[in-house]
Amino acid sequence: MGSGLHALRIAAGIVLWAVHFALVYGSTAFACARGAAAAVPWIIGSATVVAALLAAxxxxxxxxxxxxxxxxxxxxxxxxxxxxxxxxxxxVLFLAPCA
Amino acid sequence: MSDERALPLPNPGPRPAGEVEELRRIWAAPKGLRFLTVINNNYIGVLYVGAAFLFFVLAGILALMMRTQLAVAENDLVGPTLYNRLFTMHGTVMMFLFAVPVVEAMGVLLLPNMLGARDLPFPRLSAYAFWAYFIGGTVFFASLFVGWAPAGGWFMNPPLTTEYFSPGFNEDFWLLGIGFIEISAIAGAIEIIVGVLRTRAPGMTLARMPLFAWAMLVFAVMIILAFPAVILATALLELERAFHWPFFTAEAGGDPLLWQHLFWFFGHPEVYVIFLPAAGMVSMIVPTMAGQPLAAQRLVILALVATAFLSFGLWVHHMFATGIPGISLAFFEAASMAVAIPSGIQVFAWIATFARGRVRLAVPTLFVLGFLFIFVLGGLTGVMVAAIPFDWQAHDTYFVVAHLHYVLIGGMVFPLFAAFYYWMPYTSRFPLSERVGRWVFGLLFAGANLTFFPMHVLGLAGMPRRVYTYQSGLGWDAINLASTAGAFVIAAGVLLFLVDVARRFRMSAEDNAGDVWGAGTLEWLPGGNYSNRSIPVVTGRYPLWEQPGLAKDVEEGRYYLPNAPTGTRETILTSPLEATPQVLMRMPVPGWAPQVAAFFTAAFFMLLTVKLVWLAAACGLVAVGALLHWGWSLDPPPLPDAVDIGGGIRLPAYASGPTSQAWWAMAILMLTAASLYACAIFSYLYLWLVAPGTWPDASALPRSSYPVVSAVLLVASSAAFGSANGSLARGATPAPAIAAAIVLALAGFGTEFASHLAVDPRASAYGAVVHLFVLLGGFFVAVAVVLAAFAMARRLAGKLDRVRRVTFDNARIFWHYVVAQSLVGLLLLHGFPRLAAP
Incomplete structure (x- = not known):
């Protein structure tokens, strides 16, 4: 259906933002609760770079x-x-993870 | 934009006599007692706005009581218990019974005419939503008079609101009452989405759609995504209160913060759910009052959508003081600052439009200017509290009270008053008085600033929210007194407005005052209960400005559908992007089913609140019966011939599948369900994150044969439904295959149910959340089974065949959805603990 495809294209940026947001928030909460603070900057950093490039x-x-x-x-x-x-x-460039 | 202006008229010739009379007869509102069954959007819209305004006044009176109590230090007018109930009810009623319903009501009232449709696509659903809300809301408010009103604050944070700290019915009134009113908001949202996307006048592309319609579309999508979170939250808290399932009890592995996450995942978008439609109204009023098209229309549309999605990343800024890791708070701080930008774009677009044109300083303009002033101040303090260090200082003080009232009164109440003045001539025989209106504006503007500006100072001076009194000598006395005086100035303004409404408002569709402003959009076309005589072709954003003679041509029936060719209520279904006519949609006529269903749905929830379980169950059965009776009249028999609507266009008068309005409504309903289920999955993972100790290790889980058998049965049931579809397409009966699907699905659910019998939902948060999934799974399977059985009954009654098949298709897509959702549940409940086990 044409309109379904259009809706998906209009929403693509929003979906990307939502996935990125859920990913950085969820993974930080998980890493901080399970004592994996060191991983936080890497997760957020790489997710942000990938998502930003895709959005661009x-x-x-x-x-x-x-x-x-x-x-x-x-x-x-x-x-x-x-x-x-x-x-x-x-x-992530300025704050200590999980503090 | 208006390059197609020279289009020939679809029905240029003179029309036969009696057509208008027939339209008038078909769309007439029922008389006498049967008026209660009215479903026309103009009547339901006015009733809906009126009811919402009633709740605004009632909640305002509660505010006056609170302000009177706080006028002087150590006042003993209102004791702490009543004060707690007052602020809880004030916030709850304003947010849930006034703000959301009133904008939804404005959508019901204005959208069909603005889009060039005869009515919204599901008029009985609007009526149901209105009556359920009005009856339920009234009972909810009345809880105040018998001492049953909730007292846990409008966001009801546990553990305060758990049974241990708040025994009695009071909090249950909030949970069941509000949870159920949200269902009515969702019903309205489905109506609005399908209406905006599928019933626009031919030629009204997305880019030409009026901004109020854009705002309402965004509003409705936000409701679909955000409201399930609060419905789930209320369900969890009610399960904890009634059955001791410890979702929020820390000793058993629960977490009170889970409530805050779910509540604010709804609660922050809620602010924009209220604000965006108000911004949409302003975007309609400003161009008219400036005599200019809105500046940067496309950017304003972009800003609306951007605000909506960014607002889903703000919820934790209500939880800055709860001990979440700093870097997580930083995401929300950033998002909270970012959301100010699209709001700023809109503010500049309005100012630019005013700057370009010759501004007419009528009352709506005054309210828009008042809105700009107050809302911008609220936005600025919003950026202040979005900064975490400042928020920690201001948290739970009157500074926050000042901020939120500036945002909501500025961002929503002032635009709404502008809209009342602006659209009154659309729905009433007389416009409101300009002279009185200036006084109303003056009183409200002065009153709002006098009430709430001092509260900033009060908050910075340290006065906490929600205290029923305070000591003298803390420097708060004079400020509180000023604030109380301001509240009474607001009340005087509202009273004056009501007097003017009583004098001048005479509801009328036929001889309304009409286009007194010289506006450019379709709702100002002359019309009646049938909306417009004929449905125009739109070639630009402001058709009444750009298409000379449009009003006359529409009224003379020279555009599409100048009559009622099938002899009943009809409107044109158009394609969602380009608004090309697709189907002549026949619409329902008034009947008692929606009202009966609404009354007994409300009775079901309210009786459940006071634990009259059997009576509640009886009312619930009547409600379901009324809904089924209503459903039976859906999907009318197809008409053999296409219908001529003019301009050489012949439309089918029947549709099934993706072009039908029913398919769209079902798809949106499934999106709502998916949002609810996603919130449940979030709850599961969240509880596991905070208390992994209550999760069993692999040996204590149900044997893996259970989920495997359950999954096989469910997939087989989907296959059976697929084969029913094949039978129907061949012209054979689908009934045996549907029956097989029902048996298989029930067996699949039963297997899953049995696998968790050994887990006690009261023992731990793990048990509670597992049984929550069982409960949700059972609920969805039950709904799917009812829909499937309904389709079988339609077949037996000869109302289902290879052409007439809408009820079957709806049951079918919902069935596959439920199976897919159940499979996700099986993976989570049986797969995740095995994966996560240490």
């Missing part, structure tokens, strides 16, 4: 088709997701 790629691909409103929206949402992912991942 979605934004770029959709931007090329931006005459269509749905693609413009998909691109914009992926761009917002990119900034949110980076913004939420940055604290």
């Amino acid at each position: 790629a979605i934004a770029a691909v959709e931007w090329r088709r931006r005459e269509a409103f749905e693609s413009w929206l998909a691109s914009g949402l992926a761009a917002v997701a990119f900034f949110a992912i980076v913004f939420e991942g940055v604290p």
Whole structure:
């Protein structure tokens, strides 16, 4: 169904953000509760880099088709997701894990 | 955008006489006592708004009682017990019985006309949602008069609200009452999503859709994703209170913080659930009052959606003081700051629109300006409390009370008053008075600032929230007195508004005051109970501004569907992106089933609260019976011929499968179910994380043959349903295969049920959460079985065949969903402990 595919494309950035958010939050809670603090920066760091690159790629691909409103929206949402992912991942550079 | 303006009219010629009269007759509201069965969106919308406003006034009176108590130090007007009930009821009623219902109500009232539809796609569902909410809400509020009102605060944190610390019915009223009213909110959300995506006027693409419709779409999706969390949370707490399943009791491996996670996973998006529709209303009012299209419309749409999804990453900022690791808090701090950006985009778009046009300073404009001032202040203090070090200082003080009232009054109440003034001529014979309106605005604006601005200072001076009195000499006296005076100024404003409404509001669809503002969107077309005489083709964002003569052409029936070709209520189903006409959808007429179902659903939950279990069960059965009776009239017989709606377009008058509205509603319902189940999985993993010691090792688990047998039976039941589908498509009877599917599924569930019999749900959080999954699994299988049996009954009654098959298809997709969900449950309950065992 065409509309289902469109909905998925519009939501791609959002889904990526949600997966990243759940992953960094869930894995940090798990690692801190089970005494694996050392792993936290690596998990968050790699998840953030991968998710941010994917979000940027979605934004770029959709931007090329931006005459269509749905693609413009998909691109914009992926761009917002990119900034949110980076913004939420940055604290790992400054804070001690599990403190 | 309006490049297609020269399109020929679909029905250019003169229309035969009597068409309008027939439309009027078909869409007329029932008279006398039968008026209670009314389902037209304009009537239900007005009743819904009125009921919500009633709860606003009631909760406001509670606030006045609290402010009177706090006016002077060591006051003994209201004792601590009543005070606890007052603030609990004030918050609960404002959030659950006013804020969410009133925006949903505005959607029901405005959306069909704004989209160019005759009504929302499921009018009886709106009626059901309204009546269930109104009856349930009234009983809930009345608990205050008999001393049964909850007292645990509007977010009901355990352990305070567990049976040990709060015995009696009081907290149960909250849990069952509010949990059930959320179900009605979900029903309304399904209605709104399908309405916005499938009943737009031809040509109204997503980019041309009015911003209020965008906001309501986002609002409804947020409800679908967020509300199941609070429904699950209330279920868990009720299970703990009634049956001692220790989800929140630390000694048995539970954790009170689980409640906070679930509650705020709902509770923070809730703030935006309230704010976004209000922002949508503002985005409709500002262009009209500026005589200009909204600036940066696409960015505003982007901002709406971005706010919605970022708001799902904020919930822990209500839990900054609970001892979660600092780096986790930092994610939420970052998200809380980030969400200010899309809100800022909208604020700048409104200011830019005003700056571009000649602003008409009518009462709606004043309320919008008041909204901008108060909401921006609330947003700024929001960024302050999003900073963790500041939050630790301000937590649980009046600073937070000030912040949240600035956000909610600024972000929601002021836009709502703007909307009342703006849309009154749409639904009433007379607009509200401009002169009185200026006074209402002045009183509300001055009152809100006088009440809540001093509370910032009070909070910084250390006054905690939720105290029923305070000592003199702490520097709080004068500030509290000022704040109380402000509360009465607000009350005067609301009273004046009510007087004006009583004088000027005369509900009318036919001879409403109409387009007094010179607005650009479709809800201002002339019309009646049938909405518009004919359904226009839309070529831009502001059709009334861009398409000259539109109102006259619509009224003369020159556009699509100027009549009622099938002789009953109808509207056009269009495609979700481009709004191309697909189906002529026949719509239901008034009947008692939704009202009866709503009354007995409310009775079921309320009687359960006071532990009248058998009476509750009887009411529940009546409710299910009424729902089935209602369901029986769904899926009307297909009509053989396509119907001409004008412009050479002939539409089928029957649809099944993915083009039908029923399929969409079922898909959204499954999304709701998936959200609920995901919250349950989160609860399981969370409890394991905090207390792995209560989890059994592999030897104490049920033998692995249990889940294997259960899984095989469930998959076989899905296969059987698939074969029923094959039979139906060949024209044979699907009944035997459905019966086989039912037996297999029940056996599959029974196996799973039996495998956990040795675990005591009262002994540990592990036992409790395992039995929660059994309970959920049983509930979903039971619903699927009822739907399947219903389809079989339709077959026996000759109402199900290879063409007329909507009830079967709904049962079928739900069946496969339930099987898939149960398999996930088996993996979690039997696989995870083996994986995680030390």
